[in-house]
Amino acid sequence: MSLVRFDNFLLNYPSDTSFSLQIKNLILEKNKKIFIEGPSGCGKTTFLNVITGLTKPVTGNIYVLDTNITALNQVACDRFRVDHFGIIFQLFNLIPYLTVIENIILPCTFSTQRRKKALANNKTLEEEARRLCTELDITDSLLNKPISQLSIGQQQRVSIARAIIGQPDIIIADEPTSALDDDRKNQFMSLLLKECNTYNLDLIFVSHDTSLQSHFNQIYHLENLNNTHSNNDHVIT
């Protein structure tokens, strides 16, 4: 079973004709730490939108864990996403008016599968969230603070907790370290990788920051994957 498979995929935005993403054939394998690299504007976020089913291709199909998500309807696709993906954004990941704990358990509100898994670990969702916080060095004093008073590094660690609660299959991260300094960045990376290893989660990590490559065992250059620019098959470095 492959993690993600692209089949004759093409996407372009009606409002932006200068950009298109075409991937004829690509298989991302399971049990790998995948790094996708490329300069700003090359379509990294678009790529992640596509594999999480948030953006539908013009033609072609995308298979995630052998499910053709292109064929899923809206509701099924939303359900599939929350069941199987944990998502970390670049910035402003958290809902400002919810507490740290409430933010972390939010995926369990929308996914019964993840709620069940979380409750298998602990009696209540809150306790499970607290346990993850301890793992991620989120101290108790932070739990009661408004989100806006947390540092960016702290916010990103809360985002990891939210991504991994209820153990989805795949963690998606879109430049989560771009707002962090080097120390924080390394701390973030080691925590993220530790958690992925602990729960045996696949990781698809997107960044323009090539210095992070060393943490990963499979690296793609998006520009090379995109057949719009060249006719090469994907290149593994």
Place this chain on the structure above:
Amino acid sequence: MSLLKLTLKRLFSRKVTSLLLILSIGLSTLLLVGVQKIKQSAKDSFSQSLSGTDLIVGARSGDTQLLLYTVFRQGQPIANMSWKSVKEIQTFPEISWVVPISLGDSHKGYPVLGTTLPYFKHYKYASKQPLKLKTGRLFQDVFEVVLGSEVAKHLNYKLNDRLFLAHGIAKGNLTIHKNYSFNVVGVLKPTGTPVDKTLHIPIEGFTALHIKGDKKTIKTYDLTPKSVTSCLIGLTSKISIFSVQKQIVNWKQEPLMAIIPGVTLSRLWDNIRTIDTAFFIITLLVTLITFIGLLLVLLISLQQSKRELAILRTLGAHPLQLSWLLILESLFITTSGVIFGLGLMNSFGYALKPFFEEKMGLILSFNVLTLPELYLALCIIFIGILTSSIPALLAYRKGLSEGFVSL
């Protein structure tokens, strides 16, 4: 965490905006329901100023003129009718009682009404409520006066005070009948009708006022009136109302007319209704403005919460759930607004009740929510939901469309 809890947290995070919205919807509700309430009370109190009287008889004039002058002591005075006619009408077999009324004199701006004792028994207001004494007794002697509640209160009269009456009804320099002083023997309870503003004296006293003399000699005169302003009539059976009316209209001795007070009162009210409609439209406009404000706030908040809705979408929230979030938010705001408005109305009503009763003669029942008011309140809540459906639809479409959600 449920969608409802999420909504409440979201609302709470925007305390000031939410509170202002609740306040403005509350004030609109107060205006809308309050106006409705005052209007209804005014109508009730107006059309029930006189009940239990089947016909009012007077010299021929306009029917509203006769009514306004006899019941409300307002408008142009009308010609008198002769006492002889009154006596003859009293002999009709269909007639149960006749109460004569003489008007035209006043005391410090308040009208004086000359009548007979049965007036206090047969004059009814609201749902057939009779007049009741607050203190003292009814008049028994020629120079005794029974005051309406407002007269006693404003002019600060107590029992056994003496007062002089003036000729004419305008305020200011009137000839005062100095030779006869009247003794206050009773004060009536408030009724919310023109009775509160009236001084009641025996019809013989009214006649005496216009005879030169003094209190001692006057008793030797025949004080039976020559004429009266009008009279109130009660019938033994309502069925005869039109035949009696016809007989009076065809009266040979002098030109008379007979009106049915209820009919004329509601016709009068219809004339006032145009102003009333205008007022209602203004209130509706105020409400409209409030809801445009609500729409504005919802649209701006939608704009501001793009990121947040995107996060919810990536976490698996369905676009419909995002719409629900906005609708629930608006439902909560409008419902709290309406409840606040009704609460405000009750407390205002409670505080202003004495004012309305005294200054306007309106007896308001603020603590009960009548059915039309309940409909009005539900209507406001419904409009709130309707208003939120616009941003909700936008959120739904944006949630569905590509590009809204970006990682």
